[in-house]
Amino acid sequence: MNTNNTSRKEFLASLVVSGLALAGCSSKGNPFDTGGTDIKPTGEKVKLLSVDGEVIEVDKAFLKPVPEMPAVSNNEARKGIPGKKFVMVIDLSRCKNLRKCQEACNHMHHIHTDLNWLKVYPMEEGEHTAPYWQPTTCMHCDHPPCVKVCPVDATFKRQDGIVLIDADRCVGCRFCMAACPYSIRVFNWEKSDMVTPELAAQPYSCESSMPQKVGTVGKCDFCPDMARKGELPHCVSACPNGTFFFGDINEDSVTNGAETFRFSDLVKDKAGYQLMDDLGTKPSVYYLPPASRNFPFEKGLENEKGKS
């Protein structure tokens, strides 16, 4: 467990540093710009991990909180974060259809409740099997059927495993929606009132998937803008029951914010599986079966009221 924690810290630190380095490249909001020479070194040093993995020392006076990092360019966003391969684990035994995940996702991405990117399905395999709740995000497949059919490369697969959409390029043919066996893609049938004029005026960012544009397709993006900041996707941090785990398969660790597990152990011990993997889509989302559930299924039905 201890080693896991260290690696997680390193993971976050390296993300921050690489974020700083990236931000440093742009002229605006340069975090290394001290705003003149009036900052006096205090002599108190802080140890940091450099991008090369070396431990370096920086004077405390030069440390500033990470500013709102400018979104990476859409060209950069197509490449993905080097060395990463993101993965999600959803523990079905913890879900009671509270849909805090959905609320947070909608709120943070400014999407209407009719167009939920994240849906929680009531599932039941067979007549005599137990029902359960299944939160469903984009599977970020390694063989994404949606990417295969896109005629203009508007939806693409990155080296870190994430499948994103360039809403500035999407022609709105909706072939990807027909191709996705998980039906996770949504279409912006009309101008959304959730997109404020200020937001609409911003250039579209593939990594934040904002602002959503009328006549184009939208979907769960695994929040790569958060990953760049070393933070968890909104659904993961919003779930009070810790249903969602997010992490990097190369580091073999996933976390829901409170608990961190070795990914391979978690999936092995709890018999994790992928949704409809028989289709050959190779999803990046793993489910842990709804065994020994924390809540009875019926508890979740209460949350169905008043919502579609």
Place this chain on the structure above:
Amino acid sequence: MEKIILTDEKIKSDLLPQKFGRRGMIWTAILIAFCAVGLFAYIRQLQNGLIVTGMRDYASWGIYISNFVFFVAISLVGSLITAVLRLTGVHWSTPLTRIAEIIAVSAITFASLIIIVDMGRPERFYNLFLYGRLQSPIIWDVTVIITYFVISIFLLYLPLLPDIQILLGRKENKGLHKLYKFLGSFWKGTHMQFRISEKAISILCVAIIPVAFSIHTVTSWLFATTYRPGWDSTNFGAYFISGAFLVGSGAVVVAMYVFRKCYKLENYITDMHFDKMGRIVVMLALLYMYFNVNEYLTPVFKMKKSEEAFLNGLFIGDFAPIFWSAIFGGMIIPIIILLFKKGRKPLPMFVAGIMIVVGAWFKRFLIVTPTLLHPFLPMHNVPENYKHYFPTWEEWAIALGSLAGALLIITIFARIFPIIPIQETLIEEHEKAQHHK
């Protein structure tokens, strides 16, 4: 039966394009009105987005796409009548080639337009050329449709050149002479020109067959390359092609009847032509039925869980009335009519043709939408209206407008050019006369 002697002059004056009569005017006005309403609906769609349609996230393709498939299907008849019959040495189909070819050109034109109508961002259409990716079936479709359109235009245009020369030599239709001159004044009818044209037509006839197969096979792959119940089928290419030849032939039969009636072409489109087309239609309908049996009955035998709701929806559920109407009205009843010699007379053929075309339109709807309303995961966390699909008036107006537009192209074409090839009819008559001597 009394044999009417067809002199060159009679043939020419019979087949020249004629001014619209009262009925022609009303017909054209109705078509224009439908187009105008469709255009108005499309402007509304451009202003408000696709929200004006009945499509939502599950039924994300609706009657625009089924209309597109219908148009592509019907356009295949150009290659059947012009190329397949020509290459197999069939001569009786000569008077029908131009009808088939103009149906093909107008249908493929509106297939392209309706697919742009379906796009959420039509103004980005050029992205298909800027960023086109070869692995997407849409790019294959764009490529083959453009190719098919170009070949069809040439197959319409080249045989038209000698007729344009004839038209230019007449006093009638003076107002159109400018257009005729622009299109065909270079054609002098020399031996050399005929030879080049003949050769070009032969090459195009060979080329168009694989292209025709490609356009509809690729169109079927828009569906068959996905995982969905009802689309995930290896039968789809052949199933689509056979259906396409059927609906196209049905359309030609309808057009034959209408042109014969309106332009008094009884000497040129004879009962013999109906009889022969009737036999072709029966064969094609039987072929299509064979593929339907394969398409629906093998999955029904297995009743896979993922397909169960979809198949039940078609056979006994919400879509059953349309499904059975399309199967019986669009296939079985026409087969029964046309199996009898009396059924292959013009009027019953016309009725059967209409049934086939209308049935085929609804069949395309059944191919597109029911599948989308039966996803693998439950339809949940969406508004109630996402779970059903019924087209809005805007969609109907646009779809009907596009159908009217295709008919309008055919109507205007027949007003400007002879719908039966004059030159080829002359040659045929001369050959016949030689035989008799």
